[in-house]
Amino acid sequence: MNGGVYEKIEAMLTSRSIPYRAVEHDETRTSEESARARGEELRVGGKALVVKADENFHLAVLSADRKLDSRALQIALALPSHS
Numbered sequence: 001m002n003g004g005v006y007e008k009i010e011a012m013l014t015s016r017s018i019p020y021r022a023v024e025h026d027e028t029r030t031s032e033e034s035a036r037a038r039g040e041e042l043r044v045g046g047k048a049l050v051v052k053a054d055e056n057f058h059l060a061v062l063s064a065d066r067k068l069d070s071r072a073l074q075i076a077l078a079l080p081s082h083s
Contacts, residue, residue: 031064041065053079 013020025037035042045064050057051073060073 035064053077 010022023038025034028034028037031042031045031047035045038045043063043065046061047064049060049068051060053074058077060068062068
């Protein structure tokens with residue numbers, strides 16, 4: 001996967017001397033399954049959520065043990081309220 005997303009993230013971390021640990025495991029469907037596959041607590045992992053808002057896509061990355069607060073995201077992205 002030359003030039004793929006993983007490789008770009010890995011290159012960025014390496015170029016900035018940011019320590020990281022890559023763990024390969026079988027495909028999982030939930031953060032809980034991923035934590036079990038890694039043999040780690042849920043809070044150690046992260047989850048990436050792609051959110052569509054006002055015709056744009058945004059990537060939200062948060063701790064795997066958290067739930068997305070859509071109102072907080074709406075405020076952070078300065079989106080108009082739809083409530």
